[in-house]
Amino acid sequence: MLAVRDRIKTVRAYNPQNGQFTPNTPVKAPVYRVEILSIAGQIAFKMTLTDGTELYSQLADIKDEKGQPVFPTKDPVVRAAWNYLLIQNDGSKGVHNPTYTRQVLLATLNALQ
Secondary structure, three states: OHHHHHHOOEEEEEEOOOOEEEEEEEOOOOEEEEEEEEEOOEEEEEEEEOOOOEEEEEEEEEEOOOOOEOOOOOOHHHHHHHHHHHHHOOOOOOOOOHHHHHHHHHHHHHHHO
8 A cells, every 4th residue: 555655646535434425535645554454345445645635435446646546456465465354354363264265365475565
């Protein structure tokens, strides 16, 4: 995420307090910190900008200056986010099937290197 932060120009911002989306919200400062989460069942990020602004957006709604998504679905970051959410949201945090959890985590780490 931080590798492409300079390409991020707009997002469809999500407001977690009222559940509303605001399209074409400009990103006025570089992304400083990222948290992976899910919004309406989709991979999403909470992005903290260097100016302190916090933006929430679904992955496909993070766009460049041409209005194109910054992350293609084949991007290793996208796949790693999916794997993280798979384990995070399974209810047992991977404990019910530790062998599978370990395989997923090791494959994810290898893909990100």
